[in-house]
Amino acid sequence: MSVKNIRLLVLFILPALSVHGQFRKYSNEFLNIGAGARGLAMGGAQVASVRDGTAGYWNPAGLAGFGEDPQLNLMHASYFAGIGKYDYLNFAIPSSDKKRALAVTALRFAVDDIMNTLFLVEPDGSLNYNNIQAFSSADYGFLFSYAQELKTKKEDRSLRFGANAKVIHRSVGKFAKAWGFGADLGLQYQSNNWQWGIAARDITTTFNTWSFRFTDAEKEMLYLTNNEIPVRSAELTAPRLVLGVGRRFYFGEKTSLLAELNADLTFDGKRNTVLSADPVSVDPKLGLELNVKDLFFLRAGVNNFQQALADGDTLNQKRVWIFQPGAGVGFRLQQATIDYAFINLANQSNPLFTHVFSFRLNIKPGKNKRQF
Numbered sequence: 467m468s469v470k471n472i473r474l475l476v477l478f479i480l481p482a483l484s485v486h487g488q489f490r491k492y493s494n495e496f497l498n499i500g501a502g503a504r505g506l507a508m509g510g511a512q513v514a515s516v517r518d519g520t521a522g523y524w525n526p527a528g529l530a531g532f533g534e535d536p537q538l539n540l541m542h543a544s545y546f547a548g549i550g551k552y553d554y555l556n557f558a559i560p561s562s563d564k565k566r567a568l569a570v571t572a573l574r575f576a577v578d579d580i581m582n583t584l585f586l587v588e589p590d591g592s593l594n595y596n597n598i599q600a601f602s603s604a605d606y607g608f609l610f611s612y613a614q615e616l617k618t619k620k621e622d623r624s625l626r627f628g629a630n631a632k633v634i635h636r637s638v639g640k641f642a643k644a645w646g647f648g649a650d651l652g653l654q655y656q657s658n659n660w661q662w663g664i665a666a667r668d669i670t671t672t673f674n675t676w677s678f679r680f681t682d683a684e685k686e687m688l689y690l691t692n693n694e695i696p697v698r699s700a701e702l703t704a705p706r707l708v709l710g711v712g713r714r715f716y717f718g719e720k721t722s723l724l725a726e727l728n729a730d731l732t733f734d735g736k737r738n739t740v741l742s743a744d745p746v747s748v749d750p751k752l753g754l755e756l757n758v759k760d761l762f763f764l765r766a767g768v769n770n771f772q773q774a775l776a777d778g779d780t781l782n783q784k785r786v787w788i789f790q791p792g793a794g795v796g797f798r799l800q801q802a803t804i805d806y807a808f809i810n811l812a813n814q815s816n817p818l819f820t821h822v823f824s825f826r827l828n829i830k831p832g833k834n835k836r837q838f
Contacts, residue, residue, distance in 0.1 A: 493672075493674065493701045493702065494605075494607075494646065494674065496552075496575035496607065497573065497607050497632075497634075499552055499575065500523075501520045501522075501523035501524065501539075501554050501573070502518075502520040502523075502541055502554070503541065503794055503805035503806050504518075504520070504755075504763070504765065504807075504824070505520060505523075505524060505753075506767075506792055506809055507753075507765040507766065507792045507793055507795075507807035507808070507809070507822075508754065508765050508766070508767035508792070508794075509751045509752055509753045509766075509768045509769040509791075510524075510728065510751045510753070510769050511710065511712075511726040511728040511751040511753030511769070512524040512525065512710070512753070513652070513664070513708045513709070513710035513728050514710035514711055514712040515661050515663070515710075515712045515724055515726050516528040517531045517532050517533075518532045518533075518537060518826060519532060519537040519538070519539040519556045519557070519569060519826065520539055520556060521558075521611075521613070521652075522556055522558065522569040522571040522611040522630065523556070523571055523609065524665065525628065525654060525663050525664075525708075525710075526611040526612070526613050526628025526629055526630050526650060526651075526652045526665075527613055527626040527627055527628035527653050527654040527663070527665075528613070528626065528628070528652070528663075529560075529567040529568075529569050529612075529628055530565060530566060530567055530613035530626040530627075530628065530654075531615065531654070532558060532560065532567065533560065533828065534560055535801075535828040535829055535830055535831065536558065536559040536828070536829040536831065537556075537557070537558045537559075537826065537828050537829065538556070538825075538829060539554070539555070539556040539557075539824065539826050540554065540555055540556075540824060540825045540826075541554040541822065541824035541825070542554075542823065543820060543821075543822040543823075544820070546818070549577055550575060551575070551576050551577075551578070552574070552575045553574045553575075554572070554573050555571070555572045556569060556571045557569065557570050558570075558611075564615075565614060566612075566613065566614045567611075567612070568611065568612055569609075569611040569613075570608075570609070571608070571610075571611065572607070572608055572609075573606065573608075573609075574604060574605070574606050574607075575604070575605045576602055576603065576604035576605070577603045577604075578602045579602070580602065580603060580639075581599075581600060582598065582599045582600070582639070583598055584687055584688075585597040585683075585687065586598055601638070601639030601640070601641075602637075602639060603637070603638045603639070604636070604637050605634070605635075605637075606634065606635040606636070606637075607634050608632060608633045608634075608635075609631075609632045609650075610630065610631045610632070610633075611628060611630050612628065612629055613626060613627065613628035613629075614627055614628070622657065622658060623655070623656065623658075624654075624655070624656045625653070625654070625655050625656075626655075627651075627652070627653055628651070628652040628653075628654075629649065629650065629651050629652070630649060630651075630652075631647075631648075631649055632647070632649065632650065632672070633645075633647060634646035634647070634672070634674060640679065641678060641679060641680065641684075642677070642679075643676070643677055643679075644675060644677070645674070645675055646672055646674035646675070648668050648671070648672025648673070648703065649668075649669055649670045649672075650667045650668065650669060651665075651666045652664065652666070659715070659716075660712070660713050661710075661711070661712040661714075661726075662710065662711050662712075663708075663709075663711075663712075664707070664708070664710070665707070665708040665710075666705065666706075666707055666708075667705065667706045667707075667708065668703045668704065668705045668706060670705075671702055671703065671705060672703040673701070673702050673703070674700065674701050674703075675699075675700050676696070676698065676700065677698055678696045678697060678698070704732070704733050704734035705733060706731060706732045706733065707730075707731040708728055708730050710727065710728040710729075711727055712724060712726035720758065720759045721756070721757065721759075722756075722757045723754065723755070723756050723757070724753075724757065725752075725753075725754050726752070726753045726754075727751070727752055728750065728751040728752075728753075729748050729749070729750055730748065731746060731747070731748055732746070732747050733745050733746055735747075737749070738772045738773060739771065740771045749769070749770065749771065750771065752767060752769070753765070753766070753767035754766050754767065760798060761797070761798050762796070762797060762798075763795060763796035763797075763798075763805075764795055765792075765793065765795065765796070765807075766791070766792065766793045768790065768791050768792070769789065769790055769792075770790040771787060771789045772788055772789070773786070773787055773788075774786060774787075774788050790810050791809075792807055792808065792809040792810070793807070793808050794806050794822075801827060801828040801829070801830065802825070802826065802828075803825070804823070804824075804825055805823070805824045806821070806822070806823055807821075807822040808821060808822075809822060
């Protein structure tokens with residue numbers, strides 16, 4: 467059997483073979499997709515301004531200011547023409563004094579119906595399509611968040627603190643399983659119309675421990691095709707720091723514009739970003755949101771600036787800057803809010819657009835029920 471026949475299988479089964487307790491630049495990347503159509507439409511620039519249940523993902527400190535009612539957030543998105551499916555669920559509950567909050571968040575990114583062609587070719591060289599079996603590769607993240615508003619000397623200023631404990635589970639069919647654990651910290655500070663935020667993600671260095679299980683027949687086939695047979699491995703996710711500043715501009719009493727700028731700092735070596743160095747690289751994000759009467763929202767954002775080879779350059783020497791734009795709208799109907807984002811996952815010359823919808827519901831508790 468040729469290596470070509472099992473290339474797809476190896477791509478999904480062996481994500482951590484070359485790692486033995488070392489940092490990986492793109493470990494647990496599904497946790498960097500985003501949460502909520504609002505944040506995605508604004509280019510991911512959320513760390514300073516987020517004030518709803520999605521703060522459990524963007525910056526847990528924002529949970530301390532999302533309101534007085536329990537809140538439910540849902541999102542579903544399909545990527546790469548439906549090949550990848552991303553689901554997000556969040557439930558947040560504030561304290562009775564609105565100065566503390568708890569939240570639980572679940573995320574899932576999965577690619578289903580991957581063809582296992584390991585035994586496609588029989589020993590006599592013939593093709594047996596009955597030997598093809600499908601499997602799924604799924605990543606799960608669970609965030610447990612706590613936030614609290616801290617005392618400040620001036621009433622027109624607020625300071626919030628938040629933390630996440632997260633559990634990660636990754637599964638590649640019956641072949642590979644991984645468990646991981648980590649923590650995030652966040653701060654938000656607001657003074658008049660200015661907002662600042664800091665989110666320290668994977669502050670404890672998140673790790674995944676992989677275990678693998680193959681039958682004797684699968685081990686033999688991997689050996690015959692010169693593939694390493696993994697037993698156990700680990701990958702580490704380096705900490706990252708997200709800094710944000712935002713300002714709200716008012717146009718009359720019922721219309722305002724929020725502008726936010728984030729800087730995503732990574733510490734795992736040189737990346738293809740605006741500021742690229744070793745070991746620190748900086749990736750900027752910019753988001754805008756027009757708010758009309760707290761009922762209608764118009765949003766736009768841009769992120770993921772990279773240098774790429776120009777399409778028309780046959781010598782592969784000319785480089786151009788590319789980026790990923792996003793746009794969206796939101797509508798609030800009493801206790802429910804529906805948000806929509808239209809984002810591009812690729813560069814401008816070869817766009818790959820995705821539609822994202824999310825739903826937020828503020829749950830009015832009964833008169834005799836109180837929050838914690």
